Amino acid sequence: MNTILWLHGFPLTNAIFAKQLAITGVEHVMPELPPLESMDDYARFAIGQLDLRGIEKATFAGLSMGGYICFAALRLFPERVSGLILIDTRETADTDEGRKGRQEMIDKAEQEGVAPIAEAMLPKMLTPTVPPELKQFVRDVMMSCSREFVIAALRAMAARPDSSAMLPSVAVPTLVVVGEEDPITPTKDSERMASAIPNAKLVKIARAAHLSNVERPAEFNEAVTQFQT
Ligand code: MLT
Numbered sequence: 001m002n003t004i005l006w007l008h009g010f011p012l013t014n015a016i017f018a019k020q021l022a023i024t025g026v027e028h029v030m031p032e033l034p035p036l037e038s039m040d041d042y043a044r045f046a047i048g049q050l051d052l053r054g055i056e057k058a059t060f061a062g063l064s065m066g067g068y069i070c071f072a073a074l075r076l077f078p079e080r081v082s083g084l085i086l087i088d089t090r091e092t093a094d095t096d097e098g099r100k101g102r103q104e105m106i107d108k109a110e111q112e113g114v115a116p117i118a119e120a121m122l123p124k125m126l127t128p129t130v131p132p133e134l135k136q137f138v139r140d141v142m143m144s145c146s147r148e149f150v151i152a153a154l155r156a157m158a159a160r161p162d163s164s165a166m167l168p169s170v171a172v173p174t175l176v177v178v179g180e181e182d183p184i185t186p187t188k189d190s191e192r193m194a195s196a197i198p199n200a201k202l203v204k205i206a207r208a209a210h211l212s213n214v215e216r217p218a219e220f221n222e223a224v225t226q227f228q229t
Contacts, residue, residue, distance in 0.1 A: 003027040003058040007046060007066030010153040011117055011145045019217035023224055035152035039160045043072035047080055059083035064185060065153060071163035084174040085224060088182050088210050090189040093162040102158040109150045117150055118142035124183045127209045167196035174200040175227040177220060179208030201227060
């Protein structure tokens with residue numbers, strides 16, 4: 001049976017993949033990411049999760065920061081990656097302005113904790129008309145992140161390299177999924193990745209923002225199921 005290794009984004013936990021457990025016919029591995037220093041360290045952590053379970057290869061499914069980890073894993077451990085699902089993510093590094101924003105968030109998290117980060121990110125995660133319970137679920141997930149993880153993830157994201165050059169040599173089946181209303185990694189990022197990766201399939205999910213898998217689980221899971229078969 002194929003394994004999908006799900007890697008979550010920031011400031012989030014593995015709880016955001018709960019609805020993906022409904023995808024049948026595959027083994028799901030959904031670790032919670034700890035505070036680590038770099039995307040390479042996160043890739044080593046991800047491989048360690050496979051090693052723990054005696055799994056040789058997996059489809060790496062990364063949401064946003066999880067996608068940045070997928071690129072690091074592909075660079076360091078290509079023999080362990082049998083497929084890619086790139087969800088609301090991008091291959092490029094941060095701009096100078098982006099890095100400045102990360103530092104401001106680190107300062108805020110150091111002084112005030114996770115709450116202001118969660119409140120600033122929440123409006124970008126979901127479209128404005130989602131049911132209040134869904135919004136509260138995502139807020140709760142963000143608030144359950146440790147300050148250490150939030151700060152470490154911000155540092156690791158700011159320092160990540162540009163992965164554009166590796167896209168044309170990606171030799172595994174690749175699915176790129178994006179919410180049509182994602183303000184963090186807009187559809188143009190996914191279009192660019194999908195056109196640079198040989199034979200990649202692009203699925204745009206209507207009425208979804210950054211957490212397309214949380215906001216539209218039926219459409220998202222259908223895209224993954226079709227990709228798997
Ligand atoms: C994420 O969802 O992992 C982050 O928003 C990605 C980022 O800030 O670059």
